[in-house]
Amino acid sequence: MAKVNQFLIKYKEYVSAVTTQDAIVTPPTIVIHRFVQILRGIDDKRCQGMTEYPLPEIILTVFLAVLSNASSWIEIEQFGKEKYSWLGQFLPFKNGTPSHDTFRRVFSLLDPSQVEKATVGFLMENISAIKESLPADVDSEHRLICVDGKEGKGTGRKYGTSEEIRNLQTLHIYDASSEVCIFSKPIDSKTNEIPVAQEVLRTMNLKGCIVTFDALHTQKDTIAIICDSNGDYVGGLKGNQPNLSEDAVLAFSEERLRVLKNTEGRYLERKEKAHGQIETRRYYMTKAVFGASEKSDWKKLRNFIRLEKHVFKIASSEEYTEVRYYITSLNDISLCAEAIRGHWSVENKLHWHLDYSFSEDDNSTMDKKAFANLSLINKMCLSLCRLAQPIMGKSSLRVIRKRFSWNLEKYLSLLLNSFNEEILREALVNQSKKKQK
Numbered sequence: 001m002a003k004v005n006q007f008l009i010k011y012k013e014y015v016s017a018v019t020t021q022d023a024i025v026t027p028p029t030i031v032i033h034r035f036v037q038i039l040r041g042i043d044d045k046r047c048q049g050m051t052e053y054p055l056p057e058i059i060l061t062v063f064l065a066v067l068s069n070a071s072s073w074i075e076i077e078q079f080g081k082e083k084y085s086w087l088g089q090f091l092p093f094k095n096g097t098p099s100h101d102t103f104r105r106v107f108s109l110l111d112p113s114q115v116e117k118a119t120v121g122f123l124m125e126n127i128s129a130i131k132e133s134l135p136a137d138v139d140s141e142h143r144l145i146c147v148d149g150k151e152g153k154g155t156g157r158k159y160g161t162s163e164e165i166r167n168l169q170t171l172h173i174y175d176a177s178s179e180v181c182i183f184s185k186p187i188d189s190k191t192n193e194i195p196v197a198q199e200v201l202r203t204m205n206l207k208g209c210i211v212t213f214d215a216l217h218t219q220k221d222t223i224a225i226i227c228d229s230n231g232d233y234v235g236g237l238k239g240n241q242p243n244l245s246e247d248a249v250l251a252f253s254e255e256r257l258r259v260l261k262n263t264e265g266r267y268l269e270r271k272e273k274a275h276g277q278i279e280t281r282r283y284y285m286t287k288a289v290f291g292a293s294e295k296s297d298w299k300k301l302r303n304f305i306r307l308e309k310h311v312f313k314i315a316s317s318e319e320y321t322e323v324r325y326y327i328t329s330l331n332d333i334s335l336c337a338e339a340i341r342g343h344w345s346v347e348n349k350l351h352w353h354l355d356y357s358f359s360e361d362d363n364s365t366m367d368k369k370a371f372a373n374l375s376l377i378n379k380m381c382l383s384l385c386r387l388a389q390p391i392m393g394k395s396s397l398r399v400i401r402k403r404f405s406w407n408l409e410k411y412l413s414l415l416l417n418s419f420n421e422e423i424l425r426e427a428l429v430n431q432s433k434k435k436q437k
Contacts, residue, residue: 004142004143004144004176004177004210004335004338004339004342007127007130007131007177007178008177008178008179011130011387011390012389012390029089029090031126031416031417031419032060032090032416033090034122034125034126035060035063035122036056036060036090036091038118038121038122038125039055039056039059039060039118040056041114041117041118042055042059042110042111042114042115042118043110043111043114044109045109045110046106046109052095052098053095053097053098053102053106054091054092055106056091057087057091057092057093057097058098058102058103058106059115059118059377060087060090060091061076061079061080061083061087061097061103062076062103062107062374062377063377063380063381064079064083064087064408064412065079065080066358066374066377066378066381067381067384067385067401067404067408067412068401068404068405068408069401069402069404069405070405071358071359071362071363072100072363073100073101073103073104073365074100076100076103077097077098077099077100077103080096080097080098081096081097083408084096084097086408086409104365104367104370105370107369107370107373107374108367108369108370108373109369110369110373112184112186112369112372112373112376115373115376115377116183116184116376119376119377119379119380120180120181120182120183120380122380123178123180123380123383123384124178124180124182126419127178127180129419130418130419142177142208142209142210142335143175143177143178143208143209143210144175144176144177144209144210144212144338144339144342144343145173145174145175145176145182145204145206145209145210145211145212145231146172146173146174146176146211146212146213146342146343146345146346147171147172147173147174147197147201147211147212147213147214147217147346148171148172148174148213148214148343148346148347148351149169149170149171149172149187149193150169150170150172150350150351150354151167151168151169151170152167152168152169152170152360152361152363152368152371152375168186168368168371168372169186169187169193170184170185170186170187170372170375171183171184171185171187171193171196171197171200172184172346172350172351173197173200173201173204174345174346174350176342176343176345176346176349178383179345179349179383179386179387180383181350181379181382181383183200184372184375184376184379185199185200186368186372193216193217194216194217194219194222197213197217197222198219198221198222198225201222201225201226201229202225202229204229204231205229205230206226206229206230206231207229207230207231208230209231209232210231210232210233210234210330210335210339211226211231211232211233211234212233212234212235212339212340212342212343213233213235213236213343214235214236214343215235215236215237215238215239215240215241216240217235218235218236218237218238218240218241218244218327220297220298220299223235223298223299223300223301224299227299227300227329232300232328232329232330233300233327233328233329234305234326234327234328234330234336234339234340234343235326235327235328236324236325236326237324237325237326237327241293243293244293244298244327245325246291246293247288247289247290247291247293247304248304248306248325248326248327249325250289250291251286251288251289251304252284252286252304252306256286257284257306260284260285260286261284265285265332265333266284266285266286266333267282267283267284267285267333268282268283268333268334268337269281269282269283270283270337270341276313276314276315277311277312277313277314278311278312278314279309279310279311279312280309280310280312281307281308281309281310281337281341282307282308282309282310283305283306283307283333283336283337283340284305284306284307284308285303285304285305285328285333285336286303286304286306287302287303287304288301288302288303288304288327289304298327300329301327301328301329302328302329302330302331303327303328303330303331303336304325304326304327304328305325305326305327305328305333305336305340306323306324306325307323307324307325307326307340308321308322308323309321309322309323309324326340349386350379350382353382353397354375354378354379354382356398357382357385357396357397357398357401358378358381358382360375360378381401382397384415385397385400385401385404387415387418388400388411388414388415391411391414391415391418392411
């Protein structure tokens with residue numbers, strides 16, 4: 001995905017410059033204090049003057065505990081007790097650290113929008129610092145923004161009763177180019193993802209962005225919002241838009257497919273071998289032709305895309321082919337292929353890891369606001385673990401969290417010092433001098 005993830009490529013290329021022993025001599029107090037300052041924008045709803053544990057201390061403890069492989073309120077409590085003395089170098093912690101009930105209760109009082117602003121702000125602020133420190137301009141790249149929802153499978157219960165209620169549904173807006181979830185919006189039980197996504201997209205400046213979404217969000221109003229904010233889009237097609245789907249299918253006759261396959265810029269083939277199978281993806285792009293649907297209803301719709309995905313399982317010799325259709329405002333088939341492939345990162349790199357690496361499906365927190373706020377911390381730590389991968393070699397994200405728990409001081413220093421502009425620039429200069437020798 002060279003056109004949409006230049007930042008990640010450059011970051012992984014140069015971050016090794018700060019993974020020296022010199023970088024871990026002192027704790028990363030500058031970056032932690034930066035995080036604490038951002039936390040001060042979160043309102044404390046408790047009775048002032050009657051609180052034993054300041055809010056920044058509570059959130060900082062949860063953040064570092066989650067980074068260190070804690071997945072429940074009880075584990076967070078135990079982390080606080082074990083690391084109490086070490087935590088004192090960042091904040092006073094005059095009264096120690098609270099119980100698991102206090103952590104959960106306080107998180108149930110916080111406004112998720114404020115927690116989101118703080119956590120995403122911390123990530124994006126430091127990613128901006130990294131971009132400024134890198135020797136190549138990565139700001140000209142396309143940003144890939146993915147829209148998708150997730151269900152918290154352990155949240156559908158009430159306190160003191162066995163009554164089942166709807167699990168917490170959360171809409172995610174995921175920046176695949178930086179691997180950061182930039183918006184998380186809980187969805188009310190009486191609504192669905194579509195109006196929530198439209199509400200969020202209206203607040204965004206989408207210039208230079210490609211927004212991807214599944215068929216659920218292939219809505220005329222959603223597309224108009226994206227275009228009005230100067231963005232482009234690639235959206236899935238299914239039966240919820242029968243007329244448009246019919247037009248897309250009819251646009252790719254057998255004769256038309258043969259023509260497109262031999263037309264430059266209208267056909268692209270990609271092949272991958274991984275996980276015991278060979279996957280071949282064939283992309284066809286043709287100008288959008290309208291019959292059953294009205295072109296004027298779909299803003300800036302330029303092309304239909306047909307994706308044929310052929311899978312061959314090596315061990316069993318089983319094979320099958322899937323065909324999917326998309327609409328797009330783009331004319332670059334390579335960019336569309338990257339966007340379609342990249343959209344699955346919201347499932348593979350966000351949702352799956354929240355469940356597998358951060359055990360969200362096993363979290364039985366019944367207070368949905370507490371769960372939503374803890375999930376925001378999980379998402380921030382997930383992004384940090386991804387940024388830590390070049391530092392920690394080929395470790396999986398689950399193993400990276402364990403390594404943080406085994407030696408938090410070392411790996412936290414390595415990770416957060418890669419966010420320190422002065423340290424990064426100095427390391428890059430030293431690396432450049434070594435290459436010249």
